[in-house]
Structures are given as structure tokens and as C-alpha cells.
Amino acid sequence: MNNQIHLSALIKQLNKQLERHKTGFTSAKVQVIAYLFExxxxxxxxxxxxxxxxxxxxxxxxxxxxxxxxxxxxxxPNPNDRRSKQLILSDTTKEEAQKHQKEFENDIRTIEKNLPLVYQPTRLKNSNII
Known part of the structure; x- marks a missing residue:
């Protein structure tokens, strides 16, 4: 349950940061974009x-x-299986992601710093929760 509370709080903070930047994307959409970018x-x-x-x-x-x-x-479309489709970022999205990458990384660090110590990423990794 505590992990759920932590994740909910982090998602709310991310959404606020995204609204502040006027990206037009929710945190879930940004997660997909970030994953594809990385x-x-x-x-x-x-x-x-x-x-x-x-x-x-x-x-x-x-x-x-x-x-x-x-x-x-x-x-x-996958040439070997028409049912599966590969996802790629558009050129514009790649450029925007590169342009704003440092800014988003700083936002994430700011959010992480504001989390209680037990929920900070280094502690969560050491506890095998994530």
C-alpha cells in the first residue's frame, strides 16, 4: 500500500510538472515517449x-x-506479422525530447528530492522494491 501511495504522489507531481511545461501530454504518454526515446x-x-x-x-x-x-x-507494420506494429517516435517528437531532456531530468530530480527519504530512488533500489 505504501508503494501505491508513493507512486500516486509521484504521478501527481509529474502531471503538475507536465502541465507547467504545457506539453499537452499526460504522465502516461510521457512515459511511453521517454521509453521509446531511451x-x-x-x-x-x-x-x-x-x-x-x-x-x-x-x-x-x-x-x-x-x-x-x-x-x-x-x-x-511488421512485415512478418501484420498483427504486430512497431512503435517509433516521430522526428518532431525526437527533436523535442532531445531539446527538453535536461529540463525533464531536472524536474524528476526535484520531485525525487521532495520525496520522503524512504521513497527516494536509491533507497527503493536497495530495498528491492523496484
Whole structure:
């Protein structure tokens, strides 16, 4: 339960930071963008995000559809399996992510500093919670 409270508080703070930056993206959308940005060298399929983000297929589908509608990501059909589609960032999103990467990293560090000590990332890693 305490982990749920920690994550909820962190998500609320991230959403406030995102609103402040006027990105137009929720924390879940930013999570997908950040993951795709950090793993550009890998082939990521939409179904992979379900496991990576621990979200249901309908939730991921909704997030991806909204990101496509905003032009943030593209779906590339898999030539070997038409049912699966690779997710990639649009060129504009890549450029924006690179441009604002330091800013978002600073926001994350600021949020982490404001967390109680027991919930700070280094302590959570040492406790095997994350």
C-alpha cells in the first residue's frame, strides 16, 4: 500500500510538472515517449509496452492512439506479422525530447528530492522494491 501511495504522489507531481511545461501530454504518454526515446536502438512493439508499463492492452491502445493523433509516434507494420506494429517516435517528437531532456531530468530530480527519504530512488533500489 505504501508503494501505491508513493507512486500516486509521484504521478501527481509529474502531471503538475507536465502541465507547467504545457506539453499537452499526460504522465502516461510521457512515459511511453521517454521509453521509446531511451530505447530507439531497439524494436518496440505496442504489445511490449503492456508488459513494460504494466498496463492493460486497452489502456496502452488508448495511449498509443492519442499519441498517433498528436503526431508524436508512428506505427510501422511488421512485415512478418501484420498483427504486430512497431512503435517509433516521430522526428518532431525526437527533436523535442532531445531539446527538453535536461529540463525533464531536472524536474524528476526535484520531485525525487521532495520525496520522503524512504521513497527516494536509491533507497527503493536497495530495498528491492523496484
Amino acid at each position: 530505447h530507439q536502438d531497439k524494436v518496440i512493439y505496442q504489445k511490449d509496452l503492456e508488459h513494460i508499463m504494466n498496463l492493460s492492452r486497452p489502456t496502452i491502445n488508448g495511449i498509443v492512439k492519442r499519441l498517433i493523433a498528436k503526431g508524436a509516434v508512428k506505427l510501422i
